[in-house]
Amino acid sequence: MKCVALCGGVGGAKLALGLSHVLSGENLTLIVNTGDDFTHLGLHISPDLDTVMYTLSGLANAQQGWGRAGETWAFMAALRKLGGEDWFQLGDLDLATHVERTRRLAAGEPLSHITRDFFASLGVGARVLPMSDDPVRTIIHTPRGELAFQHYFVRDKCAPAVTGFSFAGSEQAAPAPGILQALGDPDLGCVIICPSNPFVSINPILAVPGIRAALKTVRAPVIAVSPIVGGRAIKGPTAKMMYELGIPQTAEAVAAHYDGLLDGFILDETDSALAQQLETTGLVCATAQSVMHTEQDRVELARNVLDFAAKR
Numbered sequence: 001m002k003c004v005a006l007c008g009g010v011g012g013a014k015l016a017l018g019l020s021h022v023l024s025g026e027n028l029t030l031i032v033n034t035g036d037d038f039t040h041l042g043l044h045i046s047p048d049l050d051t052v053m054y055t056l057s058g059l060a061n062a063q064q065g066w067g068r069a070g071e072t073w074a075f076m077a078a079l080r081k082l083g084g085e086d087w088f089q090l091g092d093l094d095l096a097t098h099v100e101r102t103r104r105l106a107a108g109e110p111l112s113h114i115t116r117d118f119f120a121s122l123g124v125g126a127r128v129l130p131m132s133d134d135p136v137r138t139i140i141h142t143p144r145g146e147l148a149f150q151h152y153f154v155r156d157k158c159a160p161a162v163t164g165f166s167f168a169g170s171e172q173a174a175p176a177p178g179i180l181q182a183l184g185d186p187d188l189g190c191v192i193i194c195p196s197n198p199f200v201s202i203n204p205i206l207a208v209p210g211i212r213a214a215l216k217t218v219r220a221p222v223i224a225v226s227p228i229v230g231g232r233a234i235k236g237p238t239a240k241m242m243y244e245l246g247i248p249q250t251a252e253a254v255a256a257h258y259d260g261l262l263d264g265f266i267l268d269e270t271d272s273a274l275a276q277q278l279e280t281t282g283l284v285c286a287t288a289q290s291v292m293h294t295e296q297d298r299v300e301l302a303r304n305v306l307d308f309a310a311k312r
C-alpha cells in the first residue's frame with residue numbers, strides 16, 4: 001500500500017520508523033515539519049528532519065530521542081570555554097549534518113534536494129520531504145511576548161505558558177516538490193497523521209498553502225494517531241499546551257483539532273471507552289497500543305494503522 005505520513009520529531013519519527021519497516025521505500029513518503037528549523041551559530045538546523053533521518057537510519061540516540069548515538073561533545077566544550085552560546089547542544093557527529101546542509105543551502109540548493117541526498121547517503125529508502133523549501137518558522141505566543149520555537153522549547157524548557165502560535169512565512173511558502181503529487185497519486189492507499197504535537201508539529205505542515213486543501217480532497221483515507229493517551233501526552237508539551245489554551249487534554253480534543261480532515265482515528269487501547277464514545281459522533285475509531293517503547297511496538301503500531309486504513 002502507498003502511504004503518505006505527516007510527522008514532526010521524536011513521537012512522529014517512532015511511527016515513521018515502524019512504517020519504514022512495513023512498507024517498501026517507494027511506498028512510503030514522509031512529509032516532515034520544518035517549522036522548528038532555525039539558524040544557530042550560523043548553521044541551518046532542521047531538528048525534525050534530522051530526528052527522522054537518524055531514527056530511520058539507525059543512528060539515533062534512542063534515550064534522548066534527538067541527536068546521534070555514540071555522540072561526543074568536544075565542540076560544545078570548546079565553545080563553552082570561549083563563552084559561546086551553549087543552550088542548544090550540537091554533538092560532534094551531528095555537527096557534520098548542519099555544516100554540510102548550511103554549505104549546500106548557501107550554494108543555492110533547495111532543502112528538499114539536500115534532504116533527499118542525506119537520507120540516500122544514510123541508506124534510507126523512504127522518500128522524505130521537508131514540508132516546504134521556503135522558510136516557515138513556528139512562533140510561540142506567550143503572555144510575555146513571542147518566542148522563536150527553539151527558544152521556547154529548548155532554552156526555556158517549555159516553561160512559558162502558551163496563548164497561541166503563528167507560522168511566520170507560511171503564507172508565502174509552497175509545498176516542497178513532490179508533496180502535492182504524492183497526495184494526488186491515484187494509487188495512494190492512506191495518509192497518516194503521526195502522533196506528533198498537533199499545534200507545533202502538524203499545524204505548521206497544514207499551514208503551508210495547498211497541503212490542508214489536498215488532505216481535504218485526497219481520495220485515500222486520512223487517519224490520525226492520537227498523541228494524547230489517558231489525558232497525558234506520550235511525549236513533550238502537547239498536554240501542557242492544551243491546558244494553557246483551555247482545551248481539554250483528551251484524545252477527543254485532538255480529533256476535534258483535525259475536524260474535517262479525518263476518515264479515521266486511532267486511540268491508545270487504554271482509551272477504548274473514549275473511542276466508543278467518539279464513534280457515536282460518526283468518527284470511525286480503532287484502538288491500538290500507541291505508546292511505543294521498543295522497535296517492535298513501532299512496527300506493531302504501523303501494522304495496525306495500515307490495517308485500519310485498508311478497511312476504511
Ligand code: FO1
Pocket residue numbers: 008009010036045046047048050051066067087088089090094150153154
Ligand atoms: N532538544 C533539546 O531538548 N536540547 C537540545 O540541546 C537539542 C539539540 C538539538 C540539536 C540538533 C537537533 O537536530 C535537535 C536537537 N534537539 C534538542 C531536539 C529539538 O530541538 C526538538 O526535539 C524538536 O525541535 C522538537 O521536535
